[in-house]
Amino acid sequence: MSTRDNNTADLLTAALDAAQLGWHVFPLRPGTKVPALHGLTDCDHTGLCGTGHLGWEQRATTDPERIRAAWTAGRFNIGLATGPAGLLVVDLDTAKPDDTPPAEWDLPGVRDGQDVLAVLADLHGQDVPLYTFTVATPSSGVHLYFLAPEVGEPLRNTQGKLGWKIDTRGHGGYVVAPGSRAGHGDYRVVVDLPPAPLPAWLGDLLRPAPLPAAPAQPVSVGRDRRGRYLQCAVRAEAAKVAHAGKGERNSTLYAAALALGQLVAGGELAAADVEATLLTAAGRHIAVGAYSERQARATIASGIARGANRPRQVAA
Numbered sequence: 001m002s003t004r005d006n007n008t009a010d011l012l013t014a015a016l017d018a019a020q021l022g023w024h025v026f027p028l029r030p031g032t033k034v035p036a037l038h039g040l041t042d043c044d045h046t047g048l049c050g051t052g053h054l055g056w057e058q059r060a061t062t063d064p065e066r067i068r069a070a071w072t073a074g075r076f077n078i079g080l081a082t083g084p085a086g087l088l089v090v091d092l093d094t095a096k097p098d099d100t101p102p103a104e105w106d107l108p109g110v111r112d113g114q115d116v117l118a119v120l121a122d123l124h125g126q127d128v129p130l131y132t133f134t135v136a137t138p139s140s141g142v143h144l145y146f147l148a149p150e151v152g153e154p155l156r157n158t159q160g161k162l163g164w165k166i167d168t169r170g171h172g173g174y175v176v177a178p179g180s181r182a183g184h185g186d187y188r189v190v191v192d193l194p195p196a197p198l199p200a201w202l203g204d205l206l207r208p209a210p211l212p213a214a215p216a217q218p219v220s221v222g223r224d225r226r227g228r229y230l231q232c233a234v235r236a237e238a239a240k241v242a243h244a245g246k247g248e249r250n251s252t253l254y255a256a257a258l259a260l261g262q263l264v265a266g267g268e269l270a271a272a273d274v275e276a277t278l279l280t281a282a283g284r285h286i287a288v289g290a291y292s293e294r295q296a297r298a299t300i301a302s303g304i305a306r307g308a309n310r311p312r313q314v315a316a
Contacts, residue, residue, distance in 0.1 A: 007181075012071035014179025015078045019067055024060035024084040025177060027076035033176050036076055056174065057081045077180035083171035088148040088155050088198050088206075091167040091175070092117055093141045105164040113165035114142060120163055124201045132196035135178045138185025143175055146198035155198075155206050156289040162205055172246075208287040226314050230268055234260065234277060241281035249285045250299055253278060257300040261307020268314055275300050 015025050027036040035056040043053040060081035061067065070076060082089055092113030095101070105116055121128045133145035148155055148170055157173040160166065169175050180187045237256035244252035260274045275297070282296045291299075 008071065008075050011075055011078065011179055012068065014177065015067050015071050016064060017179075018078065018080060018177050019062040019064060022062060022085065023087070023177070024062055024081045025067065026056045026060040026079045026081065026174075027070045027074075028079045028176065028180065030075045030077060031182055032077065033079075033182060035079060035174075057083060057172065060084055060174075077182065078177035079174045080177040081174050082148075082169045083154070083173065086148050086150075087170070087195060088146045089169045089173075089175045090117070090144040090146065090162070090202070091141065091169065092144065093165040093167070094139055095165060101164050110164075112141075113163075116163040116166055120205075126199065126201050129196065129199050129202065130191070131193060132191065133193055134189070134191035135175075136188050136190045137176075138181070138183045138187065142190075143187075145195040146202075147195050149198060149203050153208055153288060155203070156208075158206060158289060162202070168206060208289050229314055230263065233263065234269070234274070238277050238281040241278055242284065244285070246290075249282075249290045250295075253282055253285075253296060253299050254303045256281075257303025258307040261304035262310050262312035263307075263314070264304055265308040265311035266313040268312070271304055274304060 018025050028034060029036045037056050037059055043049050045053065048054055048059055056079060060079070080087075094112045100106075101110060105119075107119065109115060110119060118128050129144065129146075135143040135145070137143060155168070155170040157170060158168045162168065176182065176187050178187045178189045237260055241249075241253050241256050256278055257274070260269060260278070261271075263269045264271045264274055278300050279293070279296055282291075285291060286293050286296055
């Protein structure tokens with residue numbers, strides 16, 4: 001058997017092993033972290049996409065037959081969709097030679113994500129959560145696998161929320177599973193224990209921020225015909241923001257701020273009222289980690305500023 005056949009067989013075995021644990025997998029391009037599945041623009045809406053395009057998370061599977069069909073076709077790396085698998089993976093990365101830790105993590109002995117996690121545990125009076133399924137990455141980093149909480153808002157991906165060089169992957173995310181190879185190294189299991197439940201203190205740190213407070217009072221407009229028009233315009237834009245779909249949340253928020261920003265520039269609405277209303281409408285997206293409140297405020301400010309280039313007024 002050739003080296004290629006050996007590598008393909010090993011990857012197939014690793015993918016099947018993950019599936020036996022109830023972990024949903026999908027193929028990544030050989031030697032990379034990039035999904036090998038087609039994207040929306042390349043979708044011909046046949047097969048699994050017959051009723052609509054399915055992304056890697058929807059196509060991730062535990063079906064042995066589908067897995068065999070995929071991994072006998074090539075030496076695909078293994079993507080593990082953490083949401084469907086019920087996992088929350090803590091990614092402890094290493095620092096690059098030119099990386100400088102931010103001021104709050106510029107501490108003696110803190111060199112990477114593992115050190116930051118140890119400091120966090122100490123600050124919260126907890127043990128470092130090391131007794132769980134653990135994978136070493138080719139860059140000398142570590143993936144700690146935990147069972148995601150079954151109650152409350154699903155935990156999504158975060159980048160740096162816990163601290164420098166710590167990311168997490170939950171709903172909407174994936175990790176490269178053990179058995180895969182990238183760069184000059186392998187993803188390999190170094191602690192072969194069942195994933196432990198996510199420690200409560202880590203879960204508390206990862207919970208989405210609470211919804212922003214509602215405006216103290218409604219947007220100030222009159223009660224005449226003109227006022228009713230403005231009120232409807234504000235409500236319509238807020239509704240678009242509140243119900244924006246995945247992948248369109250930030251662009252919808254920006255478009256709404258731009259549209260209402262034109263009315264602000266025309267003297268019809270107060271900028272503070274528009275910001276408060278749109279921030280409240282964006283609250284559900286902030287709560288699930290689609291973007292932070294700071295990012296939402298920045299998007300709104302940018303949209304209002306752009307709208308100022310084309311002031312708009314409403315006829316009396």
